[in-house]
Amino acid sequence: MQTPTSARSSRHWFHFSAPSTFYPLAGRAIPWFSALALVLALAGLWIGFAIAPSDAQQGDGYRIIYLHVPTSWMAMFIYVVMAFWSVIHLVWKTRLSALMAQALAPTGAWMALMSLLTGSLWGKPMWGTWWVWDARLTSMLLLFFLYLGFIALTRSIDDPDRADQAGSILSLVGVFNVPVIYFSVYWWNTLHQGASVSSRGSSMASVMLLAMLLMGLAAWMYAIAMTLRRVRVLILQREANTRWVQELTEVAAKES
Amino acid sequence: MSVIRFFGSIVVRDLLLAWRQRGDVLVGLMFFVLVATLFPLAIGPEPAWLLRIGPGVLWVAALLANLLALPRLFQSDWQDGSLEQLLLNPFPVSVMVAGKFAAHWLASSVPLALAAPLLGIQYGLPSAQWLMLLASLLLGTPIITTLGGVGAALTLGLRQGEVLLALLVLPLLAPVLIFGSGAVAAVAAGQSGMAELSLLAAMMCASVFCSPWLAARALRLAIE
Numbered sequence: 001m002q003t004p005t006s007a008r009s010s011r012h013w014f015h016f017s018a019p020s021t022f023y024p025l026a027g028r029a030i031p032w033f034s035a036l037a038l039v040l041a042l043a044g045l046w047i048g049f050a051i052a053p054s055d056a057q058q059g060d061g062y063r064i065i066y067l068h069v070p071t072s073w074m075a076m077f078i079y080v081v082m083a084f085w086s087v088i089h090l091v092w093k094t095r096l097s098a099l100m101a102q103a104l105a106p107t108g109a110w111m112a113l114m115s116l117l118t119g120s121l122w123g124k125p126m127w128g129t130w131w132v133w134d135a136r137l138t139s140m141l142l143l144f145f146l147y148l149g150f151i152a153l154t155r156s157i158d159d160p161d162r163a164d165q166a167g168s169i170l171s172l173v174g175v176f177n178v179p180v181i182y183f184s185v186y187w188w189n190t191l192h193q194g195a196s197v198s199s200r201g202s203s204m205a206s207v208m209l210l211a212m213l214l215m216g217l218a219a220w221m222y223a224i225a226m227t228l229r230r231v232r233v234l235i236l237q238r239e240a241n242t243r244w245v246q247e248l249t250e251v252a253a254k255e256s
Numbered sequence: 257m258s259v260i261r262f263f264g265s266i267v268v269r270d271l272l273l274a275w276r277q278r279g280d281v282l283v284g285l286m287f288f289v290l291v292a293t294l295f296p297l298a299i300g301p302e303p304a305w306l307l308r309i310g311p312g313v314l315w316v317a318a319l320l321a322n323l324l325a326l327p328r329l330f331q332s333d334w335q336d337g338s339l340e341q342l343l344l345n346p347f348p349v350s351v352m353v354a355g356k357f358a359a360h361w362l363a364s365s366v367p368l369a370l371a372a373p374l375l376g377i378q379y380g381l382p383s384a385q386w387l388m389l390l391a392s393l394l395l396g397t398p399i400i401t402t403l404g405g406v407g408a409a410l411t412l413g414l415r416q417g418e419v420l421l422a423l424l425v426l427p428l429l430a431p432v433l434i435f436g437s438g439a440v441a442a443v444a445a446g447q448s449g450m451a452e453l454s455l456l457a458a459m460m461c462a463s464v465f466c467s468p469w470l471a472a473r474a475l476r477l478a479i480e
Contacts, residue, residue, distance in 0.1 A: 145427040152423055156414050162477045166410045169474050170424065173406055176466075177428045180459065184431035188438060 017094045019235040020244045026228040033228065037221035044214030052207045061125045068118040069212055070219040071111045075143060076178075078108035078223060082150075083175035086168035096231075098164035099238070101171060102154050103230035107223050109147035115140055135186040142181050146174050160238060262347045266355030267362075273332075274363035280328060281367055288321035288368055292375045303380050310379035311389060311440035315433055317375075318368055318393055319400065323425065325364040326404045327411075327418050329356060330475065334412055340479055349472035357405050357468060365397035381440075388443045388453075395456045396436040402467035403428055409474035431459065 016022045048066040055062040082104045088097040119137065120130040131137065150170055157163035239245045246252070257265075274281065295313045296306060333339040342352050372393050376386030407425040411417040435452040442449035 142427045142430055145423070149420075149424040149427065152420055153410060156416065156420060162480070165477050166474060169406070169470055170410060173403070173428065173470060176462075177431075180431050181427070184434045184455075188434040 017096050019096055019099070019239055020242075022096055023232055023235050023248075026232050030225050030228050030232075033221045033225035037218050037225055040214050040218035040221060044211050044218055047207060047214065048211035052211055053205065058126060061122065064118050064122045065208075066211055066215045068115060068122060070216040071114040071118065072140065073216055074219045074223055075108055075112035075115050075140065078104050078111060079143065079146070079171070079178060080175065082108065083171045086171040086175075089164060089168045090172065095164065095238070096235075098168055099231050099234045100227070101167060102164075103227045103234055104223075105147055105150050105154070106230065107226050109144060109151065111219070111223070112140055112144040112147060116144065135188070139182045139185045142185070143178065146178070150174070259347055259351055262345075263351050263355045263358075266342075266352055267359045270356055270359030271363060274359065280325070281363060284321050284325045284364055285367060285371055287324055288317050288371060289375065291317040291320060292378075296379075306379045307381065307444075310376065310381050311385065311444065312437045314372055314375055314379065314389060315392075315396075315437040315440070318372060318397070319426075319429060319433055321368055322365055322397060322400045323404065323422055325360070326401075326408045326421060326425070328364075329360050329401075329405055329408045330412050330478075334478070339475070343476065343479055349476065350468040353405070353409075353472045353475065354468040357402050357464075357471075360405070361398055361401040365401055366394075369393035369397055385440050385443050388440045388449050392436040392439040392449075392453060392456060395453060395460055396432045398460050399432050399456075399463045400429060402463045402471075406467050406471045406474060409471040409478060412475070412478040432456070435459075 016025055044066060048063060052063075054060050082101045085097040085101040085104070088094060089101065116137070119140075123132070124130050150167060153170055154163045154167040157166055236245060236251070292314055295309065299305060299309065330339060333342065343349055345352070369390060373386040373390050376389050381389070404421070404425045407421050407428075410424065411421045414420060435456045439449040439452035439456065442452060
């Protein structure tokens with residue numbers, strides 16, 4: 001498919017797309033992202049819980065927002081990133097991009113679940129109920145199921161090549177459907193019952209916003225660190241029989 | 257043989273196969289009727305209630321009955337090896353898949369859609385509502401067949417493939433359910449319901465256009 005000249009120029013671009021070169025790079029990057037996540041989370045929690053004032057309407061109960069909003073953002077964002085890697089995989093057939101998508105999925109599912117859980121913990125004191133069939137809640141629940149479907153599909157196919165491609169096709173279908181699901185649920189909700197629960201009342205103080213943004217960045221760094229850890233495991237599983245894996249110090253130390 | 261004649265021959269072949277196995281279609285119909293029958297038993301036979309829940313219940317029942325038929329799309333061809341032969345022919349695989357989709361829709365979904373008004377009458381729906389139910393089912397079931405067909409191709413030959421298919425496809429089909437039952441509910445509320453019907457038609461166009469290509473890609477994987 002590729003002419004010799006394009007192969008030479010693409011060697012640079014795809015240098016880290018080979019698992020053997022990406023594995024050590026990811027290993028070096030994980031401590032940095034983990035540390036960043038920790039520092040940002042500590043700063044965000046400190047500002048959010050110690051410095052930010054109580055909300056005029058919701059008292060101190062609103063403070064779960066510092067977990068709720070970042071996880072909701074990440075749950076939606078990670079699916080788009082997953083679809084991005086899937087498209088790369090379908091077009092260029094790079095193995096690593098499919099592994100990235102598979103490594104992202106559990107973190108995305110976890111974020112969606114956390115968003116639902118913190119939301120219901122928040123909803124009980126504020127609205128008096130754990131769960132409403134509100135548009136945002138329902139679409140997040142469906143997104144959670146989409147993640148679970150992706151994970152279940154890729155795990156239940158034994159042939160790695162087929163698992164990669166099937167996962168890529170599924171997340172491609174999903175990423176076109178997610179906006180449709182989002183808007184349909186929204187319209188369905190406004191058709192049948194007025195959206196009474198989405199009004200938040202007061203606009204946000206800048207300290208609160210700062211804390212939320214810090215927590216959002218922390219969640220982002222956490223997701224990157226977790227994904228890189230998981231992709232390293234996936235690489236080791238896939239490439240267990242290759243020479244470079246056998247020669248890794250951590251693998252060689254285990255076997256001796 | 258032109259592409260269009262190839263498409264036609266696939267449709268005719270699959271319809272003939274479906275006719276020889278007409279029991280399968282009947283099983284789907286019976287499932288549909290049974291699920292619709294269970295709701296008045298569980299909730300109570302009060303006519304005002306049934307009128308209220310009728311559109312939603314019938315749409316969910318139709319969705320589940322269609323889902324039940326989906327694994328059949330490629331299963332028997334895959335088991336007896338004729339799917340490999342079909343993949344070997346010189347025409348684009350997506351055309352073959354589109355032909356199978358069309359035949360499957362005609363054989364499985366159209367009978368269900370035609371049976372729905374009868375159940376609608378049993379639920380006490382007035383004629384404007386069950387006509388809208390028929391129209392929304394005729395527009396919505398092609399989405400179930402094509403989008404679900406991608407899922408059927410992805411899960412072909414897997415352990416617990418049918419359950420996995422439901423997990424993959426049901427969240428994606430939520431909009432179809434919402435707009436389909438929403439169209440009937442809009443008629444019940446005195447509106448035209450055309451907005452929901454148009455959205456359903458738009459989704460149908462997108463799904464019919466994109467799905468055969470994706471399903472063809474997934475099928476080639478399943479065969480290799």
